[in-house]
Amino acid sequence: MTAPSPARGAICIRDAVKIHGTDSAGVAAVESCSFDVAAGEICMIVGPSGCGKTTLLNAIAGFHGLEGGSIHLDGRLLCGPGQPKAPIGPDRIVVFQNGALFPWKTNLENVAFGPIVQGRLGRKAALEKARGLMAEAGLRGCEDNYPGETSSGVRRRVEIVRALMNEPVVLLLDEPYRALDSLTKSVMHEALLDMYYRNRVTIIFITHDLEEAIFLGHRVVIMTSRPCRPKKLLEVDIPHPRDYAVVTSRRYRELVHETAEAVHEEALKAFDLGEREAAEGGRFAA
Amino acid sequence: MGLGVQPVGVVPAVTADTPAGAAPARPESTGGDRVIGHGGPARFLALQWLASPQPYLMLIGYALFLGSWYLSVEVLKLPRFAEMPGLTTVLREWVSTDPTYGLSIHTPIYYQHILVSLRRIAIAFVLATALGVPTGLLLGWSRRFRDYVFPIFEALRPIPILAWVPLAIIMFKGSETPVVFLTTLASFFATALNTMLGVRAIDRTHVLAAECLGASPWQVFRHVVVPAALPYIFTGLEISIGVAWFSLVAAEMVSGQFGLGYVINTSYTTVEYPNIVIGMLTLGVVGYATSAAVRLAGNRLMAWRKRDLALVGGG
Amino acid sequence: MTDVSLSSQAAAARFFWVPKGVFTEGGRRALIAYLVVLIVWQLGSTSEDWLGTKLPVLGNVPSPASVIRVWAALIHDPSYWMSWAMSMLRVLEGFSAAVLLGVPFGLLMATNPVARGICLPVFELLRPIPPLAWVPAAIIFWPTQELSIASVIFLGAFYTMVINVVGGARALDARFVQVAGSMGGSRWNIFRRIVLPAVLPSIFVGMEVGIGITWEVVVAAEMISGGGGGRAGGGLGFFIWNSYVGGSYPQIIVGMISIGIAGSLSSAAIRALEPVCAPWLKAR
Numbered sequence: 001m002t003a004p005s006p007a008r009g010a011i012c013i014r015d016a017v018k019i020h021g022t023d024s025a026g027v028a029a030v031e032s033c034s035f036d037v038a039a040g041e042i043c044m045i046v047g048p049s050g051c052g053k054t055t056l057l058n059a060i061a062g063f064h065g066l067e068g069g070s071i072h073l074d075g076r077l078l079c080g081p082g083q084p085k086a087p088i089g090p091d092r093i094v095v096f097q098n099g100a101l102f103p104w105k106t107n108l109e110n111v112a113f114g115p116i117v118q119g120r121l122g123r124k125a126a127l128e129k130a131r132g133l134m135a136e137a138g139l140r141g142c143e144d145n146y147p148g149e150t151s152s153g154v155r156r157r158v159e160i161v162r163a164l165m166n167e168p169v170v171l172l173l174d175e176p177y178r179a180l181d182s183l184t185k186s187v188m189h190e191a192l193l194d195m196y197y198r199n200r201v202t203i204i205f206i207t208h209d210l211e212e213a214i215f216l217g218h219r220v221v222i223m224t225s226r227p228c229r230p231k232k233l234l235e236v237d238i239p240h241p242r243d244y245a246v247v248t249s250r251r252y253r254e255l256v257h258e259t260a261e262a263v264h265e266e267a268l269k270a271f272d273l274g275e276r277e278a279a280e281g282g283r284f285a286a
Numbered sequence: 287m288g289l290g291v292q293p294v295g296v297v298p299a300v301t302a303d304t305p306a307g308a309a310p311a312r313p314e315s316t317g318g319d320r321v322i323g324h325g326g327p328a329r330f331l332a333l334q335w336l337a338s339p340q341p342y343l344m345l346i347g348y349a350l351f352l353g354s355w356y357l358s359v360e361v362l363k364l365p366r367f368a369e370m371p372g373l374t375t376v377l378r379e380w381v382s383t384d385p386t387y388g389l390s391i392h393t394p395i396y397y398q399h400i401l402v403s404l405r406r407i408a409i410a411f412v413l414a415t416a417l418g419v420p421t422g423l424l425l426g427w428s429r430r431f432r433d434y435v436f437p438i439f440e441a442l443r444p445i446p447i448l449a450w451v452p453l454a455i456i457m458f459k460g461s462e463t464p465v466v467f468l469t470t471l472a473s474f475f476a477t478a479l480n481t482m483l484g485v486r487a488i489d490r491t492h493v494l495a496a497e498c499l500g501a502s503p504w505q506v507f508r509h510v511v512v513p514a515a516l517p518y519i520f521t522g523l524e525i526s527i528g529v530a531w532f533s534l535v536a537a538e539m540v541s542g543q544f545g546l547g548y549v550i551n552t553s554y555t556t557v558e559y560p561n562i563v564i565g566m567l568t569l570g571v572v573g574y575a576t577s578a579a580v581r582l583a584g585n586r587l588m589a590w591r592k593r594d595l596a597l598v599g600g601g
Numbered sequence: 602m603t604d605v606s607l608s609s610q611a612a613a614a615r616f617f618w619v620p621k622g623v624f625t626e627g628g629r630r631a632l633i634a635y636l637v638v639l640i641v642w643q644l645g646s647t648s649e650d651w652l653g654t655k656l657p658v659l660g661n662v663p664s665p666a667s668v669i670r671v672w673a674a675l676i677h678d679p680s681y682w683m684s685w686a687m688s689m690l691r692v693l694e695g696f697s698a699a700v701l702l703g704v705p706f707g708l709l710m711a712t713n714p715v716a717r718g719i720c721l722p723v724f725e726l727l728r729p730i731p732p733l734a735w736v737p738a739a740i741i742f743w744p745t746q747e748l749s750i751a752s753v754i755f756l757g758a759f760y761t762m763v764i765n766v767v768g769g770a771r772a773l774d775a776r777f778v779q780v781a782g783s784m785g786g787s788r789w790n791i792f793r794r795i796v797l798p799a800v801l802p803s804i805f806v807g808m809e810v811g812i813g814i815t816w817e818v819v820v821a822a823e824m825i826s827g828g829g830g831g832r833a834g835g836g837l838g839f840f841i842w843n844s845y846v847g848g849s850y851p852q853i854i855v856g857m858i859s860i861g862i863a864g865s866l867s868s869a870a871i872r873a874l875e876p877v878c879a880p881w882l883k884a885r
Contacts, residue, residue: 343718
């Protein structure tokens with residue numbers, strides 16, 4: 001990766017409101033949600049399943065719009081009054097929960113996809129650059145395999161490299177390590193931090209795992225259950241660069257201790273909400 | 287309804303009980319492994335198959351089938367089977383250099399019939415694919431196109447292909463065009479429908495990912511929609527070739543000269559019964575060969591599917 | 602290709618375009634499409650009158666106006682409805698037989714590897730031969746024409762049922778069986794409570810595909826065998842062929858549309874049966 005680019009990617013969310021479904025039967029996924037993400041920082045969003053965090057992420061990426069409030073990127077309006085939906089673009093790239101590598105392209109072709117379709121690089125140049133990036137990220141050797149032939153841990157890393165290849169302003173990660181076992185996860189964390197240190201891209205990372213959040217993030221935003229809004233903000237003052245030894249440090253344990261109760265409270269609320277909805281809606285609720 | 291969705295079928299019995307295949311490629315390594323040694327996975331699979339009960343059960347099955355045919359017609363001479371051509375009669379006819387009923391692998395007219403049928407199938411299949419795949423892609427991808435075209439499509443699809451025969455004869459001159467038209471129509475429905483399903487079955491996150499990475503709608507179509515739909519398209523093509531044979535045989539039986547369906551029909555009216563069976567068997571072989579050809583083409587185009595860890599050792 | 606083909610079969614079979622009402626955008630567009638088709642059809646079929654020359658393909662087709670006129674008259678004709686009844690009866694008989702025999706046979710093949718090893722290769726050998734190719738052989742074999750037609754109808758649908766059932770049963774998640782076994786289920790119970798319900802969707806897919814094939818064969822058989830006295834002959838296929846031979850071309854189209862409607866009705870009936878037998882599938 002080249003020298004770190006100047007800090008950009010500051011996100012400003014103000015009073016965001018997102019309602020799913022039509023007005024009368026609509027369900028508010030996000031309501032009165034306001035918080036900031038500083039340029040170049042790793043911001044972790046923690047919350048129970050179904051609380052609306054993915055909805056927020058999708059609004060930033062431009063997959064859908066907001067019914068109210070606004071989102072700004074580096075002072076520029078992404079979506080809000082006058083522009084209900086942000087444009088989808090390679091400045092804000094999403095890494096999806098279930099993986100979205102194209103199974104019909106090799107890993108290398110996947111990584112090189114962005115610049116090729118944007119017309120920024122010719123095919124040969126893009127493939128070469130992709131090869132270099134993958135080697136830097138420790139993925140040498142699997143370039144010519146198809147995603148289906150590689151393990152899920154490797155696939156996640158390839159997908160992140162695919163995103164970083166386009167030098168995005170913001171990297172949006174939607175529970176990318178959810179399906180991995182905790183041993184693989186710890187390796188993934190270090191790999192992610194390694195990539196982050198190379199180019200200081202702003203990262204917004206959604207997770208339900210508090211410990212993952214505190215390990216990785218500069219700041220942790222704990223969301224309420226649906227409709228989501230920030231319940232508690234935590235500044236993680238453990239210095240970067242971090243490695244896995246941090247997990248055993250006292251400060252880390254203190255931070256977990258401070259926030260665990262808040263998270264658990266919301267988890268219980270979400271669980272109750274889920275139970276209620278299953279009872280009302282489904283004929284064959286568990 | 288109609289023939290649009292004839293099943294392609296299950297994994298053939300030969301591999302159905304083979305233990306989970308060759309060792310899957312180890313992750314993070316460079317491509318294939320040399321775990322099996324010379325000959326590779328194919329030889330390994332073959333040996334395993336021979337060691338399993340599969341081939342012997344298969345032989346028992348064929349023996350029972352052919353045996354009962356032979357016994358009931360030629361040995362026991364059961365009354366119901368009095369007029370049926372016997373197994374040995376048919377086989378002798380098929381390979382004789384001077385067949386009593388004029389049809390054997392040594393007579394040129396045999397191959398003429400085969401070629402005529404094959405030619406019709408080829409034309410119909412190519413036409414149906416060239417029209418059906420784009421139609422299906424559009425039906426799946428564009429809401430507007432679907433709203434206008436699908437209602438007509440679905441109104442016509444339930445009509446059995448043979449019900450079109452008289453109309454086809456009226457519409458088109460000659461005896462060849464109606465036959466090809468009917469076959470093309472049947473294949474077209476199957477291809478277009480399955481292609482449309484393929485497009486609708488695409489994982490939306492792939493589309494979103496491509497858009498995030500800066501792809502224009504056309505690029506999304508080319509790099510995501512078409513490759514993702516390809517497995518379904520090929521399923522549609524396999525179904526379509528089966529449907530094509532079905533319709534062709536029917537059309538040939540009703541109208542038209544030459545062709546395997548024609549052979550089967552006229553052999554009945556001219557009381558040359560062994561030829562009926564020869565025709566049927568030939569139909570089976572040729573039909574299977576064409577299906578296999580389509581399947582092979584699909585496998586080559588979709589190499590990435592064969593190597594998918596999830597599929598190997600699974601279904 | 603098993604996974605793709607079976608699931609796409611299921612989706613395809615379920616694909617029944619239901620007009621959501623004329624006032625939705627989709628409904629409006631459909632209406633426009635029908636109108637355009639009708640106009641083009643009418644103009645093309647009467648091209649000789651207003652254009653002077655006959656258009657190549659469309660010019661030979663009877664006009665929609667004549668079709669409607671003829672159909673209005675036919676509605677009062679009992680023999681027209683008799684044709685309906687005869688075809689539907691044949692379809693019902695052949696199809697029920699195919700299902701009643703095909704499902705158990707398919708399940709047997711699916712659960713018993715020996716039966717499968719013996720029977721499936723023969724099945725696969727005979728599969729590429731289209732059902733209609735069996736007609737002459739069936740006529741030679743069976744004493745009456747009706748029986749030969751029925752046997753061919755049976756064959757077509759039987760094949761489909763067996764293959765779908767076998768496919769569905771083979772795709773069953775082995776873990777379900779393991780869980781039941783570890784909870785102390787007997788073989789019969791496992792079969793009845795786990796395998797059977799899990800195979801039900803494939804049975805329905807097989808039925809929806811099979812009914813289509815049944816109609817194809819019924820129409821073909823009726824057209825080929827012609828009208829005979831009594832039970833043999835008659836039916837909508839014969840109606841179409843007869844109309845062609847007799848030169849009343851608009852009736853051909855009436856027959857085609859009638860069969861299309863009849864086929865759609867039978868498919869819809871099967872589709873309506875599914876939630877009754879397998880209510881848990883509605884959640885999908």
